[in-house]
Structure formats: structure tokens, C-alpha cells
Amino acid sequence: MKQAFETFINKRPNKPAELIAKYVDSKLRAGNKEATDEELEKMLDKIMIIFRFIYGKDVFEAFYKKDLAKRLLVGKSASVDAEKSMLSKLKHECGAAFTSKLEGMFKDMELSKDIMIQFKQYMQNQNVPGNIELTVNILTMGYWPTYVPMEVHLPPEMVKLQEIFKTFYLGKHSGRKLQWQSTLGHCVLKAEFKEGKKELQVSLFQTLVLLMFNEGEEFSLEEIKQATGIEDGELRRTLQSLACGKARVLAKNPKGKDIEDGDKFICNDDFKHKLFRIKINQIQMKETxxxxxxxxxxxxxxxxxxxxxxxxxxxxxxxxxxxxxxxxxxxxxxxxxxxxxxxxxxxxxxxxxxxxxxxxxxxxxxxxxx
Missing domain, CATH: 1.10.10.10 (Winged helix-like DNA-binding domain superfamily/Winged helix DNA-binding domain)
Structure with missing residues (x-):
């Protein structure tokens, strides 16, 4: 029976490992209200029973690492205890070498918290003016998935803050190299509409687009592309989330669900929402x-x-x-x-x-x- 199940589940090479990783992600992601901590623990135990039968556990590790990174970096993990419990189960099943990079990701997140406490103290000691609060996660390249860096045009205030952090960090860790990953950044913006003040929880790309409307009333797609430096496909998805989604803080002319070359955008001063802080989800490319x-x-x-x-x-x-x-x-x-x-x-x-x-x-x- 055991051998028959092992043969059957591995009929499609690598696919079972990928699907199990995706299933685990759906259960460990914030928003999963199906189970209590105790039920989640039992579910993870059942997952591990199936996991033992699959070949190509390195495929599972690759997809699991990619999803874990998303959960950690955007705070979408349902439970740190459940995350560490899953890690412990994988370590017991596959050995320390299998989980060393995954454990390194958790270690990076913990170290980053300590670094930010020191950085805030450094900012106070230096009497750095400004009303932007910067939080940085320092990721060790060998632990995390590979991210392709995207060069974008940041506002001078952000560039200045980056330079201050770079001076602070390299002063403590000489010989290291910092590479900013703009695709992973997110911000909280204070906005004022006719209805009143709101806070918008947005990605860095959404931030760069919205800040343009402090400087002018209307911009074309091409003007926004030139000003922000955001890659075309990413920019279209960003504008779609701001002008065509549920929380339309921008208005698009002509109206429509897709972003076209001739479109123009203005700030939607009539924007209304029952919440004070609104999360505007970036439209993600489905995992293609x-x-x-x-x-x-x-x-x-x-x-x-x-x-x-x-x-x-x-x-x-x-x-x-x-x-x-x-x-x-x-x-x-x-x-x-x-x-x-x-x-x-x-x-x-x-x-x-x-x-x-x-x-x-x-x-x-x-x-x-x-």
C-alpha cells in the first residue's frame, strides 16, 4: 500500500512538491481563519505524512522559501509559532541542512528589529530632521530567494534617508554591500480628501505614483513612467490598482478596466471609505x-x-x-x-x-x- 501510494503521488515529477508547498502557504498565511492554533498544528502533522512520500523535496524547499519570504516581508504570516513549528517538522524530517536557509530568514528578521532600534537611536543622536519614518529589513543574500533589482526614481527625501541608513549600517559593518530591493518596499501615506484625512497602506510603486499628484493635477501614462522609472508592465498593474480597483484614489480618463497608452490620471478628491487606514492591494501578476x-x-x-x-x-x-x-x-x-x-x-x-x-x-x- 505504501509503495503504491508513493508511486501514484510521484506520477508527475516535481508537481506534488510544488502543490504541497502552495497548500502550506495557504494555511500559514494571515487571513486563514479556518483553524485554531491546535487545529493548524494537526493539519501540519497531516501534511508531513504526505510530504514523506514525495520525491524532489528540493522542489518543495524552493517554492516554500519563496512563499515564506512573502509572508515574512509583508507581515502576512498567520502565526510565528506555526511557522516555527513547520520549520521544526521539516528539520526533523530532512535534517538541519534542509532548513538552514529557512532558519536564516527568521534570523535576519529578528536581527533587523535590533538594527532598527539602534538606527532610531542614531537618528535622534544625529538630530536628523524629517517626518518620514524608515524601517529596513536586512536580508542575507544566500538565505532568501533571488530578487531582480529594479532601479526607480525615488523622491529626494527617500534618497536622503537611504544614504543616512547606509552610512549608519556600513559604519557598523564595514566591507558589506547594501542593495536596495524596491520591489519589496511598502509605505503608509497620509492623504487628504474632501471627506477628510486617510492613511493609505501601499507598495513603494504605488507610493511613487501617488506622490506625483502633490506636484500636479493630471498626468499621462508616459509622464508617470518617465517620472517614476517604473517598468511598463509593473506600472500598468500599479495604476490599475489605484484607478480601477475597489479603492479608487485615482480617476482614469477614459474609464475602463485596462490601462491603455493614451490614458490620463487625476487624483480622486471625492474618494470615500469607511476605514481610516486603507490597504490598497497591488494587482499581482498571477504566478505565471x-x-x-x-x-x-x-x-x-x-x-x-x-x-x-x-x-x-x-x-x-x-x-x-x-x-x-x-x-x-x-x-x-x-x-x-x-x-x-x-x-x-x-x-x-x-x-x-x-x-x-x-x-x-x-x-x-x-x-x-x-
């Missing part, structure tokens, strides 16, 4: 096939390195080995399934790169090249 493929591709690349490392490690120790014995030892060392054809490609690649060679008298035997 390309994004899913990108995550899977990163796993594939990592696997290539792991296969290469295993082959070199074995050959360095054994010096000479037959093809069948090498394949057998590699299978024993790897924690994910590999097709014989893929393994053969990695062996050929290492031969081409002079890590090993075929024996001149026996083509089924390999020799390690020191």
Missing part, C-alpha cells in the same frame, strides 16, 4: 507558468551542481571506477531522483572539463584527474 518554470529551473541548476559535486567527490576518493559502480554510488548520495540519461550528461560534462577521463583501455571505466 514562466515564474513557476523559473523556480523549477533554479532547482534544476542546483541539482546540476549537486550531481557534479557528488561525482567529483566519489572519483576523488576512489580514483578509478566503473560506470555502473559510479552511477550506483551517486544515486546513494543524492536526495532527489535522477534519470540515467541526465547523469550521463553530467559525467560527459565533467570529462569535457577535465575533472575525469575515460580509461583508454576500458571505455566503461573512469579515472580521476587530480
Amino acid at each position: 507558468v514562466e515564474e513557476q518554470a523559473s523556480t523549477t529551473e533554479r532547482v534544476f541548476q542546483d541539482r546540476q551542481y549537486q550531481i557534479d559535486a557528488a561525482i567529483v567527490r566519489i572519483m576523488k576518493m576512489r580514483k578509478t571506477l566503473s560506470h555502473n559502480l559510479l552511477v550506483s554510488e551517486v544515486y546513494n548520495q543524492l536526495k532527489f531522483p535522477v534519470k540515467p540519461a541526465d547523469l550521463k550528461k553530467r559525467i560527459e560534462s565533467l570529462i569535457d572539463r577535465d575533472y575525469m577521463e575515460r580509461d583508454k583501455e576500458n571505455p566503461n571505466q573512469y579515472n580521476y584527474i587530480a
Whole structure:
């Protein structure tokens, strides 16, 4: 029965691992009011039973890490205790190496809180004027998913604050490099409408667009693009969220659900909402096939390195080995399934790169090249 279930659940390679990671995300995300902490714990235990059967746990780790990053960075985690409980279960099941980067993400968040306490004290000591409160999360590149940096045009006040933080941080940690990730930023803006004052909880991109309306009454799509430096697709989604969503703080002319090249935008002074603080959700691209493929591709690349490392490690120790014995030892060392054809490609690649060679008298035997 166990073997039959294992065969059935892994019929589609990698997909079960991805789907389980997505299911866990839906249960650990804020807004999941289906379960109490006790029920959530039982649910995680049941998930782990299925998790034990899946191949390619590195695929699960890649998708889980991407979703965990979102939960941590935008404060969308339903329960820190549940997050750490899941981490503990994964560590018990797969070992410390499997969860080391995930644990590193939690450590970064805790350290960032301490850094911000020190930074606020630094700002007071320096008597830095200004009414913008800056909070920064310092992410260790090796722990977190890879984010493509996007250069945008920040207001001078924000640039100045970034420079102050950079001076403060590098003064304590010389030799380190800071890279700002604008795609992950979010802000709280104070806004004034005819109905009264509101606070808008928005992304950095939404912030850059809205701040333009302090300087003018109407802007075209092209003018906003030039002023903010936001990439076209991202800008269209940003404007859609501000002018076509549930909380329309901007008005679009002509009206419509899509953002077109000739559209113009004005501030909606008649905006009304029952809440004082309003969260305007950025319209997200649904996780496209390309994004899913990108995550899977990163796993594939990592696997290539792991296969290469295993082959070199074995050959360095054994010096000479037959093809069948090498394949057998590699299978024993790897924690994910590999097709014989893929393994053969990695062996050929290492031969081409002079890590090993075929024996001149026996083509089924390999020799390690020191």
C-alpha cells in the first residue's frame, strides 16, 4: 500500500512538491481563519505524512522559501509559532541542512528589529530632521530567494534617508554591500480628501505614483513612467490598482478596466471609505507558468551542481571506477531522483572539463584527474 501510494503521488515529477508547498502557504498565511492554533498544528502533522512520500523535496524547499519570504516581508504570516513549528517538522524530517536557509530568514528578521532600534537611536543622536519614518529589513543574500533589482526614481527625501541608513549600517559593518530591493518596499501615506484625512497602506510603486499628484493635477501614462522609472508592465498593474480597483484614489480618463497608452490620471478628491487606514492591494501578476518554470529551473541548476559535486567527490576518493559502480554510488548520495540519461550528461560534462577521463583501455571505466 505504501509503495503504491508513493508511486501514484510521484506520477508527475516535481508537481506534488510544488502543490504541497502552495497548500502550506495557504494555511500559514494571515487571513486563514479556518483553524485554531491546535487545529493548524494537526493539519501540519497531516501534511508531513504526505510530504514523506514525495520525491524532489528540493522542489518543495524552493517554492516554500519563496512563499515564506512573502509572508515574512509583508507581515502576512498567520502565526510565528506555526511557522516555527513547520520549520521544526521539516528539520526533523530532512535534517538541519534542509532548513538552514529557512532558519536564516527568521534570523535576519529578528536581527533587523535590533538594527532598527539602534538606527532610531542614531537618528535622534544625529538630530536628523524629517517626518518620514524608515524601517529596513536586512536580508542575507544566500538565505532568501533571488530578487531582480529594479532601479526607480525615488523622491529626494527617500534618497536622503537611504544614504543616512547606509552610512549608519556600513559604519557598523564595514566591507558589506547594501542593495536596495524596491520591489519589496511598502509605505503608509497620509492623504487628504474632501471627506477628510486617510492613511493609505501601499507598495513603494504605488507610493511613487501617488506622490506625483502633490506636484500636479493630471498626468499621462508616459509622464508617470518617465517620472517614476517604473517598468511598463509593473506600472500598468500599479495604476490599475489605484484607478480601477475597489479603492479608487485615482480617476482614469477614459474609464475602463485596462490601462491603455493614451490614458490620463487625476487624483480622486471625492474618494470615500469607511476605514481610516486603507490597504490598497497591488494587482499581482498571477504566478505565471514562466515564474513557476523559473523556480523549477533554479532547482534544476542546483541539482546540476549537486550531481557534479557528488561525482567529483566519489572519483576523488576512489580514483578509478566503473560506470555502473559510479552511477550506483551517486544515486546513494543524492536526495532527489535522477534519470540515467541526465547523469550521463553530467559525467560527459565533467570529462569535457577535465575533472575525469575515460580509461583508454576500458571505455566503461573512469579515472580521476587530480
